[in-house]
Amino acid sequence: MSGWLFARRALLPQGWAADVLIEWDDAGVLTAVTPGSSGSGPQDQTPRTVELVLPGMVNLHSHAFQRALGGLTETAGDNPDSFWTWRELMYRFARNITPEQIEAIAAQLFSECLRHGYTSVCEFHYVQRAPDGSLYARPAETAERVAAASRAAGIGLTMLPVLYSYAGFGELALGSDQQRFRTDPDQVLRIVEALEPLRGGQFEVGAAPHSLRAASVSQILELTQALPAGRPLHIHIAEQQAEVLGCLEFSGMRPLRYLSEHIALDARWCLVHATHIDADEVDRIADSGAVAGLCPTTEANLGDGIFPLEQFIHAGGRFGIGSDSHVSQSPVEELRWLEYGQRLQHQRRNVAVSHTQRRVAEFLWQGALQGGAQASGRPVGALAAGLRADLLVLDSEHPNLDGAASDDVMGAFIFAGNDNLVRDVLAGGRWVVQGGRHVDQDAIARRYKQALAELREFRS
Structure with missing residues (x-):
């Protein structure tokens, strides 16, 4: 080689x-x-x-199995459609998927990502159990399938087994369609341990509390303290307005502030989406050294909103890009729409620049490389x-x-x-x-x- x-x-x-x-x-x-x-x-x-x-670019946020959903959720229902209605369709799709199918879908996705310029991917992996909700004999069965797909395709992989215990703030019980995702901190750590022999130049293992809706702060703290030092940690945060309102009702704080008040955020963390954050939260992310994981094509597809990139850049924040639900497998499209969203919001051009780099495309590519490398926990970028x-x-x-x-x-x-x-x-x-x-x-x-x-x- x-x-x-x-x-x-x-x-x-x-x-x-x-x-x-x-x-x-x-x-x-x-x-x-x-x-x-x-x-x-x-x-x-x-x-x-x-x-x-x-x-090569780093794809810092992927749900590989969702590649097979592409184009199947673009029909309007009787009521206004949103992230939440899309999620119900995704749950039904995930209900019957097998480990063999997960591997085949992931290999297809990874081959497409490589062809478009991604050479690394961070897999936020939460389909952990069998269709009936029982544990597989091998605790890392489905994660190992994704790892096998990454080897077959030749892409570098950071596997992030997901902590997913609840259906909403206040430790609401999971619904029947969420049982395949159910894990507690001990189960996530067992998956991490099972994946340890695979670690090497092309493979790293971290962990991912799914969200503040799906994991309590006490669980997140338990997981982060037990995870081997230096491993990457990712979490969905403030993706939807309903999530912000739910967190305010539950805790009296917005999601990013609530997380940062209870968990010491640092450079290990990738805060995925962070779409709906205020000025204080922008500064909290930037000051912590965490990476904002931005997925513009999925955020647009789901109607999430637009991340405050200009303010984040001015605060010295670090960012990277991911293809998330894989309505696109192209880093070019993610970066293009990251900038175009800002142009539409601010009604002017050439927003993503710094004092030292005035060429937008170069600023975006180099910035996403640095943030993606940090979020992956691998020597890339x-x-x-x-x-x-x-x-x-x-x-x-x-x-x-x-x-x-x-x-x-x-x-x-x-x-x-x-x-x-x-x-x-x-x-x-x-x-x-x-x-x-x-x-x-x-x-x-x-x-x-x-x-x-x-x-x-x-x-x-």
Whole structure:
């Protein structure tokens, strides 16, 4: 798996660099990234030469099984539709899904994510039990299936077994459609322990309290204290106005404030969505060092709302992106809509910038890389020695990129057209996408189609 690549231009942490020799070892780790190179590899061997290289993106929030729901929830009901009506449809879909189907769906999703430029994913995994609500003989049965799918596709994975005990604030009992998700802190920790042997360069394990609706603060504290030090922690927070109102009624505080008053937030945490936060909560996230996990295509699809990105940037906040329910598998679309949502809200252009970076697309890509890497708990997010060998080769002959100056590449990549401009993808030192196709695309798609055909029989 060791190898090297010569890039005429590559996006490094400090910006675009010319004539970059990129080298990696058998473990899939970058050993050297050398700008201004002569173009010769080790022992004067001639490496493959490409024009444009980017670091691979991190997808910091995924519910892999929901990929199979795409397009099936776009019919209006008799009453106004919302996140909550969508959730009921999702529950019915999850009722009968098998571990084998979970694996097939996840492999399809991961192959699509790779083709569009994600080289890592954080899986917020909560389908833990059998359809009748009983535990599997292997406590990590379904999580292991997703891990197997990540290996088959070749994507880096951070597995986040979910703590899911209640149906609402005040420790409301779970409904019948939520029994497959039911876990307590001890059960989550048993899943984490079962996954420990899989940890390595392409796989990490953290944990995820589902939300303040589904886990009490005492449970969250118990879990965070027992989880091995330094492991990532993710939670859904303040996604919907109804959640904010429910938390106010229950605790007298908004969700983010309630969480931060009881749990010491720090850089291990990824606060997913955080859509409805006030100015004080913006500062609380930024000051804590936690990452805001933003999923613009899903947030738009579900009618969640718009995150206060401009205020968050000005406060020094860290952010990353995720595809969540997978109505899109493209980091380009997530970042495009992250910026476009701000333009629509503020009625002006070029919002996501800083004092030191005025090019919107570059600011978004580099910012999402840094936040995503932190949220994943893995050594990724840049082309630099010691990090995973994750990179994208762009189609420099495409009309949108042909002859583009370095300063214009990212703007064209993110804001011009809908063609996928990712040509080849290296993930963990393995070429998993070549010429725009995943190396195992046909076999993965066959298994996915079979799983989908089986699941359609249970639709109601």
